[in-house]
Amino acid sequence: MITSFHAKYFAHELTRRHAPNDVGRLSQSLFDASVDLNPHQIEAALFALKSPLSKGVLLADEVGLGKTIEAGIVLCQYWSERRRRLLVICPASLRKQWALELEEKFNLPAVVLDAKTSRDFLKQGKSPLNQKAIVVLSYNYAHKIRDELKAIQWDLAVIDEAHKLRNSYRESNKIGQGLRWAMEDCRKLLLTATPLQNSLLELYGLATLIDDHIFGDVNAFRSQYVSAGGDLEGLRERLSGFCRRTLRNQVTEYIRYTERKAITRPFSPTDDEHRLYEAVSEFLTRPNSYAIPHRQRHLTELILRKLLASSSLAVAGTLETMKLRLEALRDEKVQDDPDFAESLITDEDIEGDLLDEILELDELEEDGDTQPQDIDRKQLNEEIRLLAELAELARSIGTDTKTRSLLSALDIGFEQMAVTGAQKKALIFTESRRTQFYLKEYLEANGYAGQVVLFSGTNNSPEATAIYEKWLMANQGTGRIAGSRDIDIRTALIEYFRDTGTILIATEAAAEGVNIQFCSLVINYDLPWNPQRVEQRIGRCHRYGQKHDVVVINFLNERNQADRRVLELLTEKFNLFNGVFGASDEVLGSIESGVDFEKRILTIYQECRTPEEIETAFKALQAEMDERIQARMSDTRKMLLENFDEDVHERLRVQLSDTKAQLDKFSKRFWSVTQFMLRDQARFDNENLAFDIAKPPSQSIPAGRYHLISKSGPKSIAKDDPDYGTYLYRLSHPLGEYVIDQAKALDTPVAKVIFNVSQHPTRLHLVESLRGKRGYLTLTALAIDSYEREEYLLFSAVDAGGSPLEQETCEKLFNCMADSAVPTTIPDSVVTRLAAESQRHAKATISQSLEANNKHFNEAREKLEKWADDLVLAAEKALRDTKEQIKIAQRQARLATNLDEQHEIQQRIQKLEKQQRRQRQEIFQVEDDIIEKRDALIESLEKRLTQKTESKTLFSLEWAVV
Structure with missing residues (x-):
């Protein structure tokens, strides 16, 4: 059993603020995380926390290594340290995913804030940004409310997909400029798998997003690193201070990746299906059509093309929607519908990247052309008639060839599952919600009744609701219910698919933030043209934790040459479907935006009609991709980003063992304190690390069975009392906080404590050497406030002969169980000696x-010195450039063939010489200004370095070891 001295010490140790570089700093956040962590993620989190003076870092791990998890650890740590002004800024399509991950994996409250939710908070009299939760915003909305963001002193802002802001230093990049300004005073954590896509200047852009004082101005950066003969080794050294990157091939020691195996499933549409495709294609290529709004025309065409390739029923429904819109235009004389593309995305649950494009257009107010004021009613009526005919043709097709091919594709896939021993489960992706419902009906009528689950952005079907309600009942009182329908229904559907279903038909809503490692068959019923999106889909199953090779089946329309070439491009150039790692970030990064790439392919579909035209266009696109991909794999990039840490394997191995030790010690101590503090109130099951508490210490704490946190989650137990639940027991749980607070406040008068090392399960050499000895010790809590608050627990101890004991020996002493403490007194001479030891220890720690x-x-x-040097260098370079221009002009003057030319050149020389004199005078002023600014910044750092300390004695005792 432990004593009240153990409990008090452990409680303070479990919650103390560690120094920035101490792996123990992450103990609480790692303990509270419901996720399997890998060493590189812990390394990255420590890197992000290491310097209290840093304005932020860039985490640039390769695709699939868990940057969200790394950011989650950091956010969790800030939250545990009561620094809760936390912000996540990300693309609009990732907002919900972020909120889900933070709540599910880290038990952190999160709120997605947009214009609507902000209005709702204001109506309730609440400040939208003043939340007791992590605030999640889109880029666009963050830019819109930049003034409000600037007014708050945020503790940390996480910026996801940061490469989208790589040009934020340019004045033309309005969103980037707005976010830079709003976030310039707070610490930032940037996340991207592709920090360098086309130019080294992108690294400059990301650096200035973090801190304006990392590099000088863009001209200095260009002259030092971008020009011929640039100092790439010097750039790499400067990047290493704020940029960290791990590659997938560096972590294979810890993460086992299985293979991907691709199967192409060709199908040949009937003549009616082909006639429908050609007719709709022809309609989409009309230069002036009322059916397609002029605003966002290309985006709307892209969406319609996706639906055309999905299913005849998806096409029919969309054509009817377009017809209704034209009838409204005819009857109400509406000029245009700016929300038409957005409503198509919402209705069909199409990928969120397209929604980002629309929001960006809205933000920049690029309304494009407007339709003519006078409506040509003859043309309008003709389009209404044609849309009706096309919709009727689409509906008349019934079950199309592609749908019938799905049954044989499933048979082929399940045969592969049987060979590898994988579960008989399939994840089918479609780009249309209409197709999703249609496929469910078809599969259930053809051998899969009761085995098909649907997953979408809303998940509001009657079947989904029934699964959700059943899941709620089954998990009542377990602590697993988040209370958010969006979060809980996603969990319910995935678990239903895992435990009961055979097929999950998903829209793009399942391409992000869903982990389905128990399934190893992915069917791209509709294949996106965006390779990033394809990689995300496959990554739902082919990821860390997958035990079997993943089979990927792609459908191919044999009567469509463009479809064939798209599949070839995605397969050969992006390596999406085969191999251990799938598409590398070098290749994915060669396209600036997945949507831009899709628009390029759309142009081919829209403009090329013959096989020859299609072939020529795709060859040109492929040649461009070859050039880009080759550039991405250049030696420059590898030198800068792929070799930051040559000793990565060794460091990760060390970090892994350190972290395991920390977590193990942390768990044991939390469990021991809990047993001690609740010994009279709870019944403990040590084997399962669980306890039952029927009468909790306060009304805010529910009665029930509590399990120490585990990744598998607690098993429910049957109990007659409906209020008696099962809960994960975390430090952040109200009961955990109660136990710790009570333990810290324990009354610990001086007593004699007999530590029993003989019964300790493992050897403790330092303590065993004290067997048969006795002495005295005192424990002091020391807090140091400088750049950040640091807290230390310092032991001062002596044995009976007056010899001092080391800090580590005392810590290990408290690993031993002890007999009940007996009241005693400490001689005055020993009290004086311990006080002196304590003071010495405190001074050494300070x-x-x-x-x-x-x-x-x-x-x-040093960073500020280099920044100042950069700026001076830029001024000196401008002077050198002027001198060079004068030399060139003088040479031209000597070669002039007539007086007019000579006169013109002499005038230019005079202007350049005047500019040179001004630059010579200004360079000293510029240098003085830069140095003055640098010195002011350094002075402010020196002031913050001043330390404030406070200390208090927690307890003193007499010790003996048996």
Whole structure:
């Protein structure tokens, strides 16, 4: 059993603020996370936290290595340290995913904020940004409310998909400029798998997003690193201070990746199906059509093309929607419908990247052309008639050839599953919600009745609701219910698919934020043209934790040459379907935007009619891709980003063992404190690390069975009382907080404690050497406030002979169980000796802290020195450039063939010489200004370095070891 001294010490240790570089700093956040963590993720989180003076870092791990998890660990740590002004800024399509991940994996409250939810909060008299939760915003909305964001001192802002802001230093990049300004005073954590896509200047852009004082201006950066003979080694050294990157091939020691195996499933449409395709294609290529709004025309055409390739029923429904819109235009004389493309995306649950494009257009108010004021009623009526005919033709087709091919595709896939021993489960992706419902009906009528689950953005079908309600009943009182329908219904549907279903038919809503490692068959019923989206789909199953090879089946329309070439391009150029790793970020990064790439392919579909035209256009696109991909794999990029940490394997191995030790010690101590504090109130099951508490200590704490946090989650137990639930027991749970607070407040008068090392399950050499000895010790809590608050628990101890004990020996002493403490007194001479030891220990700790902070100060000072050098260099380069121009002009003057030319050149030389004199005078002023600014920044850092300390004695005792 432990004593009240153990409990008090453990409670303070479990919640103390560690120094920035201490792996123990992450103990609480790692303990509270419901996710399997890999060492590179812990390394990345520590990198993000390491310097208290840093304005942020860039985490640039390759695709699929868990940057969201790394950011989640950091956010969790900030939350546990009561620094809760936290922000996540991401593309609109990822907002919900972020909120889900934070709540599910880290038990962190999150709220997605947009114009509507902000209005709702204001109606309730609440400040939208003043939440007791992590605030999640889209880029566009964050830019829109940049003034409000600027007014708040945020503790941390996570910026996901940060490469989208790589040109934020340019004045033309309005959103990037707005976010830079709004976030310039807070710490930032940038996430991207593709930090360098086409130019080294993109690294400059990302650096300035973090901190304006990392590099000088863009001209200095260009002259030092981008021009011929650039100092790439110097750039790599400067990047290493704020950019960290791990590649997939560096972590295979910890993460086992299975293979991908691709199967193409060809089908040949009937003549009616082909006639429908040609007729709709012809309609989409009309230069002036009322059916397609002029605003966002290309985006609307792209969506319609996706639906055309999906199913005849999806086409029919969309054609009817277009017809209704034209009838409204005819009857109400509406000029245009700016929300038409957005409503198509919402109705069909099409990929969110397209929604981002629309929001960006709205933000920039690029309304494009407007339709003529006078409506040509003859043309309008003719389009209404044609749409009706096309919709009727589409509906008359019934079950199309592609649908019938799905049954044989499933047979082929399930045969592969049987060979590998994988479960008989299939994940089918479609780009249309109409197709999704249609496929469900078809499959259930053809051998899969009761085995098909649907997953979409809304998940509001009667079947989904029934699964959700059943899941709620089954998990009542388990602590697994988040309370958000969006979060809980996603969990319910995935678990139903895992435990009961055979087929999950999903829209793009399942391409992100859903982990389905238990399934190893992915069927692209509709194949996106965006390779990033395809990679995300396959990544739902082919990811860490997958035990079997993943089979990927793609459908191919044999009567469509463009479809064939798209599949070839995605297969050969992007390596999406085969191999261990799938598409690498070098290849995916060769396209600036998946939507831009889709628009390129759309142009081919829209403009090329013959097989020869299609072939020529795709060859040109493929040649461009070859060039881009080759450029992405250049030696420059590899030198800069792929070799940051040559000793990565060794460091990760060390980090893994350190972290496991920390977590193990953390769990044991939390469990021991809980057993001690609730010994009279709870019944403990040590084997399963669980306890039952029928009468909790306060009304805010529910009665029930509590399990120490585990990745598998607690098993429900039958109980007659409906209020008696099963809960994950975390430090952040109200009961956990109660236990810790009560333990910290324990009354611990001086007593004799007999530590029993003989019964300790493992060897403790340091303590065993004390067997038969006795002495005294005191525990002091020391807090140091400098750049950040650091807390230490310092033991001061002596044995009966007056010899001092080391800190580590005392810590290990408290790993031993002890007999009940017996009241005693400590001789005055020993009290004086312990006070002196305590003071010495505190001074040494303060000195070490100062040394560590001095190191941070010197790193920050060096960064500012280099920044100043960059700016001076830029001024000197401008002077050198002018001198060079004068030399060239003088050479031209000597070669002039007539007086007019000579006179013109002499005038140019005079202007350049005047500019040179001005630059010579200005360079000293510029240098003085830069140095003055640098010194002011350094002075402010020096002021913050001043330490404030406070200490208090937690307890003193007499010890003996048996």
